[in-house]
Amino acid sequence: MTELLEVKDLSVSFKGEAGNFSPLIDINFSLNKGxxxxxxxxxxxxxxxxxxxxxxxxxxxxxxxxxxxRFDGEDITHAPEPTMKSLRGRRMAMVFQNAHKSLNPIxxxxxxxxxxxxxxxxxxxxxxxxxxxxxxKATGIPDPYNRSRLYPYEYSGGMAQRAMIAMALACKPNxxxxxxxxxxxxxxxxxxxxxxxxxxxxxxxxxLLMITHDINIIKGMCERIVVMYSGMVxxxxxxxEIMKKPANPYTAALLAxxxxxxxxxxxxxxxxxxxxxxxxxxxxxxxxxxAKEMCHVSRPRLKMVMNRMVACHFPVTNEKTC
Ligand SMILES: Nc1ncnc2c1ncn2[C@@H]1O[C@H](COP(=O)(O)OP(=O)(O)OP(=O)(O)O)[C@@H](O)[C@H]1O
Ligand SMILES: [Mg+2]
Numbered sequence: 001m002t003e004l005l006e007v008k009d010l011s012v013s014f015k016g017e018a019g020n021f022s023p024l025i026d027i028n029f030s031l032n033k034g035x036x037x038x039x040x041x042x043x044x045x046x047x048x049x050x051x052x053x054x055x056x057x058x059x060x061x062x063x064x065x066x067x068x069x070r071f072d073g074e075d076i077t078h079a080p081e082p083t084m085k086s087l088r089g090r091r092m093a094m095v096f097q098n099a100h101k102s103l104n105p106i107x108x109x110x111x112x113x114x115x116x117x118x119x120x121x122x123x124x125x126x127x128x129x130x131x132x133x134x135x136x137k138a139t140g141i142p143d144p145y146n147r148s149r150l151y152p153y154e155y156s157g158g159m160a161q162r163a164m165i166a167m168a169l170a171c172k173p174n175x176x177x178x179x180x181x182x183x184x185x186x187x188x189x190x191x192x193x194x195x196x197x198x199x200x201x202x203x204x205x206x207x208l209l210m211i212t213h214d215i216n217i218i219k220g221m222c223e224r225i226v227v228m229y230s231g232m233v234x235x236x237x238x239x240x241e242i243m244k245k246p247a248n249p250y251t252a253a254l255l256a257x258x259x260x261x262x263x264x265x266x267x268x269x270x271x272x273x274x275x276x277x278x279x280x281x282x283x284x285x286x287x288x289x290x291a292k293e294m295c296h297v298s299r300p301r302l303k304m305v306m307n308r309m310v311a312c313h314f315p316v317t318n319e320k321t322c
Pocket of ligand 2: 047048049179
C-alpha cells in the first residue's frame, strides 16, 4: 500500500502571553492511501492540534519546532500558503463537530458546496451547482435539488452534518479528516453519520483520519488507531490487536473505561496533566499503576512491542490485561 500521509517527530510549541509550552511532542503516525485510521485520546491530548498542523491551520502563536509532515510524497511541513490553499478542500478536507457553526449561515448550502468546487476546478456555476446536488444526493439527503437551495438553519443537526460531509467530498479529496464529527448528535443520528462517513470514503477511495475520544465509535470503521495522551503518541497499532491486548497502561485504562461506559459512565482516576506543567518523565505517571522510578525522570519514546509501536518503559506484554 502507498503512503498518503506521514507525520514524523512533529513537535509544536506555543509562545504567547499564557506562557511557553509544548502541546505536541514527537508526534509520529502515518496513513496509507484509502486507509482508515483513528486518533483516540482524552480531551486536551492534542488530537485536534495534530490535524491543525497537517492542514496548516495552527493558531498564530503556535510554532512547529521540529519534525516533518509528508502528504502524497511531498514535504508540506513548511509549504507556502498558496500550496496549502490548493490542497485544503481539494486533496485534504475536514469535517468538524458542529456543522451549523462551520457552515456559513447566510449562504445557501448548495452555493457553499458549489463555491468550494469552483474554487478548485473552475467551470460554470451550473456545472458546480450540479456537482453540489450530486454530492448532497450521495450523502442521502432526500430531495437534494430543492434542499440545495435552503440555508443551514433550515437543516436539522444530522442533515447539516451530512451537508458538511457533502462539501468535504465534493472535490473528491484523497484524505478526509473528521474531528469528532458526531459529538452533540442523537445516538441514532450518530450511527447514521458514522455509517455515511464509512460508506462515502470507501466509495471515493479517500483515506480517513477519524478523531475521537470514544473508542467505541470506530469499531468496524478504522483498521488502525493512534492513542494520544498529553501531546504524545502512546500506542499505534491495529484496532483489533490493541483492543485485544493494550500494551500501554494508558491505552488499557482508556479501553477499560470505554468498555464500562457501555453500561454507565466511568473515567480514568486522576486528571491528564496540563501541557504547561508537564514533568520530565512519562505524562501518565501520576495515574499509572505500573510506574517505576525511571518513568518519573525519562520520557518514553515509541518502540516496537508486540507488533505495534508503544511509548512506555514498562509495557504490558505477556500478562492478561482485559
Ligand atoms: N489556541 C490555543 N492556545 C493555547 N492552548 C491551546 C490552543 N489550542 C489548544 N491548546 C492546548 O493544547 C492542548 C491540546 O489541545 P487539542 O485541542 O489538540 O486537544 P484535543 O485532544 O483535540 O481535545 P478535545 O477532545 O477536547 O477536542 C490542550 O492543552 C489545549 O488547552
Ligand atoms: Mg479536539
